[in-house]
Amino acid sequence: MSDLLIELVRRTSLSGQEAPAVRYLVAWMTAHGFDATVDDAGSACGVRGPQDAPHTLMLLGHIDTVPGEIPVRVEDGVLYGRGSVDAKGPLCAFAEAAASAAIPDGWRVVVVGAVEEESATSKGARTVRDCFTPDACIIGEPSGVEHVTLGYKGRLLVDFTLRRPVAHTSRPEPTVGALGAAFWEKVAAWCEAQNEGAERAFDQVLPSLRSINTESDGFHDTVRLTVGFRLPPRLSPEAVRSAIAPFAPADAELRAYGPEQAYQGDKNNALVRAMLAAIRAQGARPGFVLKGGTSDMNVVGPAWNCPIVAYGPGDSALDHTPDEHISLAEYAQGVATLRHVIEHLPAGM
Numbered sequence: 001m002s003d004l005l006i007e008l009v010r011r012t013s014l015s016g017q018e019a020p021a022v023r024y025l026v027a028w029m030t031a032h033g034f035d036a037t038v039d040d041a042g043s044a045c046g047v048r049g050p051q052d053a054p055h056t057l058m059l060l061g062h063i064d065t066v067p068g069e070i071p072v073r074v075e076d077g078v079l080y081g082r083g084s085v086d087a088k089g090p091l092c093a094f095a096e097a098a099a100s101a102a103i104p105d106g107w108r109v110v111v112v113g114a115v116e117e118e119s120a121t122s123k124g125a126r127t128v129r130d131c132f133t134p135d136a137c138i139i140g141e142p143s144g145v146e147h148v149t150l151g152y153k154g155r156l157l158v159d160f161t162l163r164r165p166v167a168h169t170s171r172p173e174p175t176v177g178a179l180g181a182a183f184w185e186k187v188a189a190w191c192e193a194q195n196e197g198a199e200r201a202f203d204q205v206l207p208s209l210r211s212i213n214t215e216s217d218g219f220h221d222t223v224r225l226t227v228g229f230r231l232p233p234r235l236s237p238e239a240v241r242s243a244i245a246p247f248a249p250a251d252a253e254l255r256a257y258g259p260e261q262a263y264q265g266d267k268n269n270a271l272v273r274a275m276l277a278a279i280r281a282q283g284a285r286p287g288f289v290l291k292g293g294t295s296d297m298n299v300v301g302p303a304w305n306c307p308i309v310a311y312g313p314g315d316s317a318l319d320h321t322p323d324e325h326i327s328l329a330e331y332a333q334g335v336a337t338l339r340h341v342i343e344h345l346p347a348g349m
Helices: 003-010 019-031 088-100 123-131 176-194 237-247 270-281 297-304 328-343
Strands: 035-038 044-048 055-062 073-075 078-080 107-114 136-140 147-152 154-165 206-216 220-231 253-260 287-291 308-311 325-327
Touching (some): 003 019, 003 078, 003 088, 019 107, 055 088, 088 136, 088 328, 107 123, 123 297, 136 270, 136 297, 147 297, 154 237, 237 253, 270 328, 297 308
Parallel strands (some): 136 308
Antiparallel strands (some): 044 107, 154 220, 154 253, 206 220
């Protein structure tokens, strides 16, 4: 049973409120052979191996979670709690694997518990991106212990606001609520047209109506809605913003934010081969997946341009759910897999 994982899950760490969990992880890493500190973004950062090693393996996890308190408990070898899957399970697996591994000559291993991954800011990853140039990177996200994640879709969020003077309901003009709904319908139709011929979900643009609300102060009616987009590699956030802008009335306000370009790594490199060999070494059959969400891979992948994958124990279908939980046996297998990867790092990537 992993005391590290259980204790970290017990420490609430919503985006922007990660400090107690970060301090705990830094203290644990310090006690287990890391040179560990809190970095400028407030993330936990621990290093094993010589600081001047010619090669760096970055194990980039995140320590923040979405809201929703789940009583922390262990039942029949399963840990329940917010963040057990997304993504304290993968992060703790990174820390335990790096702590127990014999670091090969010429390498240092950096473990980061980044802050604000669940926010549109990705503050922790952006700070790490600008401070390191690793030779290889594993992102800490649940893939299941038999799978390696090669890529994540892009993202764009758009807030639509329309405010107009109150008119009597007997008048023929459409209400602000109707105009907001019409904007959403045009967006959905545009996305459907963009997806013609795209069979894989990873290649489709997927819109979601996150919220829609109307209000009135007696003089003006206002509608506010938020639309989210999951984007394939062929569509940039800016291209989507430009395409949907004409669907809004001229007096509506559109605010686009949280843009991330989709990113897909190569599967023919030394890191991927090391991952596949390590999974097989645990008696499992490896496979590849592409994810419909985003992760810190979208932030650091284009900048570092090094071999990069995402990996971690846990079922990603449980991300953000009221029943989030992780098998401790699967967690231990993930630790063993990652330790094998570290101890078999090649002389160079």
